[in-house]
Amino acid sequence: MNGKDIAASQPRFHGRRKGHRLRQGRQQLVEAKLPSLRLPENLPDDLAGLYKAPISDLWLEIGFGAGEHLAHQAETHPDIGFIGAEPYINGVARLLSSVDAQDLANIRIFDDDARHFLPLLPGASIGRLFLLFSDPWPKTRHHKRRFVNSETLDQFARIMKPGAEFRFASDDVGFVRWTLSAVTARKEFQWTAAGPDDWRKRPADAIPTRYESKALDDGKQCVYLTFKRV
Numbered sequence: 001m002n003g004k005d006i007a008a009s010q011p012r013f014h015g016r017r018k019g020h021r022l023r024q025g026r027q028q029l030v031e032a033k034l035p036s037l038r039l040p041e042n043l044p045d046d047l048a049g050l051y052k053a054p055i056s057d058l059w060l061e062i063g064f065g066a067g068e069h070l071a072h073q074a075e076t077h078p079d080i081g082f083i084g085a086e087p088y089i090n091g092v093a094r095l096l097s098s099v100d101a102q103d104l105a106n107i108r109i110f111d112d113d114a115r116h117f118l119p120l121l122p123g124a125s126i127g128r129l130f131l132l133f134s135d136p137w138p139k140t141r142h143h144k145r146r147f148v149n150s151e152t153l154d155q156f157a158r159i160m161k162p163g164a165e166f167r168f169a170s171d172d173v174g175f176v177r178w179t180l181s182a183v184t185a186r187k188e189f190q191w192t193a194a195g196p197d198d199w200r201k202r203p204a205d206a207i208p209t210r211y212e213s214k215a216l217d218d219g220k221q222c223v224y225l226t227f228k229r230v
């Protein structure tokens, strides 16, 4: 199946691809940096070849927003190769600013709907997967738009290595329940929480994302779920 067939067979993307017009500096950064950081249409058999320096593992963040969490992870784990998937160009431009400012060499970008990209990844290739404050689509008639569903979980199960982590966070209690029930219903995943602090507290090596900071400022409870690929 080529990229076009995959796009045609996927559900429609309901989010925003563009916000306000990019400032001139950001636009220039997108033009200068994105072509070399964007993933090639045909992924190499050995994904380590996507990075200039050797990598010990490959981690994926889906819907990275402005990319602050992704940039932080990439800076604190220079031996890991990161892939960030985000179709919102203004968010991609912000990540590129961080890549530039922090001189990060271990990030590659898929600037489109991650559902088009997951099937292209080889099996058991991802050591950690982040889905942080993904759109909760709270209305019942929109639940089918949620990123967590049986098709994406099939893909997660396929691409994650045994022992790999899937980290999910949200401030939407309905979406948290939905995800907990959908993921724990599957034999491929195990919820790792041993006590309340494991889901009430952000993992120690993470920083708050933009959405998370807003939610916390609004007095909302955020929930952090970590699942292990068994």
Ligand SMILES: C[S@@+](CC[C@H](N)C(=O)[O-])C[C@H]1O[C@@H](n2cnc3c(N)ncnc32)[C@H](O)[C@@H]1O
Residues within 6 Å of the ligand: 013, 015, 016, 062, 063, 064, 065, 066, 085, 086, 087, 088, 091, 112, 113, 114, 115, 132, 133, 134, 135, 147, 209, 210, 211, 212
């Ligand atoms: C609520 S925002 C959260 C952004 C960021 N993770 C944060 O916590 O600040 C959800 C993000 O997911 C992205 N997104 C939505 N659907 C997506 C998809 N199918 N593939 C990749 N990203 C997606 C949106 O563009 C948006 O940036």
